[in-house]
Amino acid sequence: xxxxxxxxxxxxxxxxxxxxxxxxxxxxxxxxxxxxxxxxxxxxxxxxxxxxxxxxxxxxxxxxxxxxxxxxxxxxxxxxxxxxxxxxxxxxxxxxxxxxxxxxxxxxxxxxxxxxxxxxxxxxxxxxxxxxxxxxxxxxxxxxxxxxxxxxxxxxxxxxxxxxxxxxxxxxxxxxxxxxxxxxxxxxxxxxxxxxxxxxxxxxxxxxxxxxxxxxxxxxxxxxxxxxxxxxxxxxxxxxxxxxxxxxxxxxxxxxxxxxxxxxx
Amino acid sequence: xxxxxxxxxxxxxxxxxxxxxxxxxxxxxxxxxxxxxxxxxxxxxxxxxxxxxxxxxxxxxxxxxxxxxxxxxxxxxxxxxxxxxxxxxxxxxxxxxxxxxxxxxxxxxxxxxxxxxxxxxxxxxxxxxxxxxxxxxxxxxxxxxxxxxxxxxxxxxxxxxxxxxxxxxxxxxxxxxxxxxxxxxxxxxxxxxxxxxxxxxxxxxxxxxxxxxxxxxxxxxxxxxxxxxxxxxxxxxxxxxxxxxxxxxxxxxxxxxxxxxxxxxxxxxxxxxxxxxxxxxxxxxxxxxxxxxxxxxxxxxxxxxxxxxxxxxxxxxxxxxxxxxxxxxxxxxxxxxxxxxxxxxxxxxxxxxxxxxxxxxxxxxxxxxxxxxxxxxxxxxxxxxxxxxxxxxxxxxxxxxxxxxxxxxxxxxxxxxxxxxxxxxxxxxxxxxxxxxxxxxxxxxxxxxxxxxxx
Numbered sequence: 001x002x003x004x005x006x007x008x009x010x011x012x013x014x015x016x017x018x019x020x021x022x023x024x025x026x027x028x029x030x031x032x033x034x035x036x037x038x039x040x041x042x043x044x045x046x047x048x049x050x051x052x053x054x055x056x057x058x059x060x061x062x063x064x065x066x067x068x069x070x071x072x073x074x075x076x077x078x079x080x081x082x083x084x085x086x087x088x089x090x091x092x093x094x095x096x097x098x099x100x101x102x103x104x105x106x107x108x109x110x111x112x113x114x115x116x117x118x119x120x121x122x123x124x125x126x127x128x129x130x131x132x133x134x135x136x137x138x139x140x141x142x143x144x145x146x147x148x149x150x151x152x153x154x155x156x157x158x159x160x161x162x163x164x165x166x167x168x169x170x171x172x173x174x175x176x177x178x179x180x181x182x183x184x185x186x187x188x189x190x191x192x193x194x195x196x197x198x199x200x201x202x203x204x205x206x207x208x209x210x211x212x213x214x215x216x217x218x219x220x221x222x223x224x225x226x227x228x229x230x231x232x233x234x235x236x237x238x239x240x241x242x243x244x245x246x247x248x249x250x251x252x253x254x255x256x257x258x259x260x261x262x263x264x265x
Numbered sequence: 266x267x268x269x270x271x272x273x274x275x276x277x278x279x280x281x282x283x284x285x286x287x288x289x290x291x292x293x294x295x296x297x298x299x300x301x302x303x304x305x306x307x308x309x310x311x312x313x314x315x316x317x318x319x320x321x322x323x324x325x326x327x328x329x330x331x332x333x334x335x336x337x338x339x340x341x342x343x344x345x346x347x348x349x350x351x352x353x354x355x356x357x358x359x360x361x362x363x364x365x366x367x368x369x370x371x372x373x374x375x376x377x378x379x380x381x382x383x384x385x386x387x388x389x390x391x392x393x394x395x396x397x398x399x400x401x402x403x404x405x406x407x408x409x410x411x412x413x414x415x416x417x418x419x420x421x422x423x424x425x426x427x428x429x430x431x432x433x434x435x436x437x438x439x440x441x442x443x444x445x446x447x448x449x450x451x452x453x454x455x456x457x458x459x460x461x462x463x464x465x466x467x468x469x470x471x472x473x474x475x476x477x478x479x480x481x482x483x484x485x486x487x488x489x490x491x492x493x494x495x496x497x498x499x500x501x502x503x504x505x506x507x508x509x510x511x512x513x514x515x516x517x518x519x520x521x522x523x524x525x526x527x528x529x530x531x532x533x534x535x536x537x538x539x540x541x542x543x544x545x546x547x548x549x550x551x552x553x554x555x556x557x558x559x560x561x562x563x564x565x566x567x568x569x570x571x572x573x574x575x576x577x578x579x580x581x582x583x584x585x586x587x588x589x590x591x592x593x594x595x596x597x598x599x600x601x602x603x604x605x606x607x608x609x610x611x612x613x614x615x616x617x618x619x620x621x622x623x624x625x626x627x628x629x630x631x632x633x634x635x636x637x638x639x640x641x642x643x644x645x646x647x648x649x650x651x652x653x654x655x656x657x658x659x660x661x662x663x664x665x666x667x668x669x670x671x672x673x674x675x676x677x678x679x680x681x682x683x684x685x686x687x688x689x690x691x692x693x694x695x696x697x698x699x700x701x702x703x704x705x706x707x708x709x710x711x712x713x714x715x716x717x718x719x720x
């Protein structure tokens with residue numbers, strides 16, 4: 001109870017970006033997410049941790065309706081972004097995804113030039129009125145992706161020719177380019193080596209000044225390093241949600257404790 | 266773990282000092298596995314060898330009997346275009362002149378041939394003038410007549426002509442007709458062949474590259490030397506154009522819809538199964554369908570490239586749809602997710618990212634489908650493209666409705682004829698068809714290389 005009150009206070013101080021209440025996700029007959037209620041804050045890094053198959057990625061994909069593309073997937077409950085129901089029939093998921101960007105587990109640059117990778121989103125959303133503005137967006141996004149200095153001389157080279165870590169930062173820069181409000185990251189470092197991981201983590205830390213970042217990770221150290229809030233999922237339930245420090249040092253639920261000490265998972 | 270106990274040395278397997286199997290000795294099980302692998306490799310090599318042998322045999326037989334059709338025997342003569350015979354009125358009226366049939370030209374050409382022999386100084390060696398005249402192709406008067414009708418003002422002049430030699434004379438220079446066969450042949454005598462030899466030495470008769478084979482229309486049974494592929498090539502080209510223009514957009518649109526947009530339900534499953542079934546339907550069935558629907562019901566003309574093109578489109582569509590769907594499926598889902606993730610719509614995702622990546626596969630499938638359609642014969646027989654057509658179809662698009670032949674049907678047609686010279690023509694037509702197919706396949710490979718991108 002004490003934690004709840006503290007959490008409530010924090011919520012009052014900072015803007016809530018996503019408010020979810022009693023969210024259920026079904027894949028056909030499978031009930032993948034059960035009664036999840038979470039408030040995701042603006043300008044904060046929130047990490048979702050939990051063993052494989054616990055539903056953390058599913059929940060993340062529910063936040064920008066990427067699950068819509070999976071046949072037989074059904075989402076119930078209330079999910080609001082800035083107070084607007086994102087599953088309202090009037091909402092076009094395309095518009096939602098421009099607001100809620102996503103970075104995937106495996107770096108997936110388009111097989112186009114670095115420039116076109118970044119410029120694609122702004123182009124289809126009409127964010128630039130002319131070439132100069134587009135150039136500016138590309139440069140700013142690549143700077144935010146901490147990639148500008150490495151690629152500024154070879155913007156016309158294919159994005160697929162970059163190293164794995166650079167590709168992932170390119171994907172992050174690509175997501176940033178559409179000026180989203182929330183950035184969802186689905187295990188963004190699982191395909192990267194430790195050095196590239198450190199670079200991406202540093203980047204995430206910088207991104208939180210402008211965005212609300214939600215990151216799914218298997219690495220508890222990573223969650224502890226980059227996030228301010230942590231949610232622990234287990235078997236489709238949200239077991240515990242709170243400040244990262246509290247979750248890792250003084251968890252309330254015995255299951256959380258078992259997981260972070262390595263007894264379940 | 267291991268299939269033999271370690272301690273047992275009675276099986277004769279060498280042991281190292283630690284009691285395990287030595288790496289230097291191959292045990293029975295490994296030997297057996299290696300032997301079976303060697304057997305499989307041998308089988309594979311035999312299979313490849315049989316395939317290569319069959320291909321080499323096929324090509325050798327076609328090339329040996331067909332290459333000679335690209336060369337043709339011609340006779341150089343000068344013909345006096347006698348106004349007394351060709352233009353009795355003397356008013357150069359084309360309508361009047363066109364009433365003179367090839368029979369009217371025949372004596373003029375025979376006279377020209379005799380003069381050419383005289384001029385070259387070759388002795389006739391007792392051959393009658395009638396026999397000499399028989400050495401000319403029956404097509405020769407038509408050649409001269411066409412020349413005169415093209416420009417009636419030439420009447421009264423003496424014009425040089427390169428007229429076709431008769432099929433037997435041509436066959437003699439290509440090795441098909443020999444002195445022995447000429448003894449038994451009513452159409453040619455050894456004396457005529459000897460004269461042809463002397464004339465060739467004198468330069469009156471010559472063998473040169475046969476451009477007419479690609480441009481001339483088909484010819485009747487008695488003049489194989491004049492038969493060409495012109496109408497067939499135009500007909501096939503028209504049909505390929507129709508097939509390409511209709512089946513590529515239809516096939517690609519259908520596949521994109523089925524693969525990316527259509528809901529997964531019983532109905533789309535049924536459509537999918539039926540598309541696969543259509544690809545396996547015998548082509549002659551498509552011919553019957555074309556006859557019933559396009560000719561009998563829709564009233565389109567017989568023997569027309571438009572009907573052939575429509576029938577072949579129906580045949581090619583399943584091939585293109587299957588190839589396109591396979592290449593759309595092979596585009597990694599991560600690309601679709603990436604595009605959706607930056608807020609692209611479904612349509613933008615497909616047209617900006619998925620389709621360009623699937624392009625090499627789509628193009629390859631299309632060209633292979635076209636190549637199949639180009640070589641298809643059976644359905645064309647049913648819609649009347651087997652007819653004997655000497656008139657060139659008009660230019661597109663009106664020409665789509667004119668009667669025409671097609672390359673494979675022309676091959677079929679020529680193999681039905683009695684004169685052995687048509688065997689050479691048919692083989693030559695097969696070579697032309699094969700060259701087209703090879704060119705198309707090379708184009709498919711080049712396009713695939715050109716568009717191939719890694720991701």
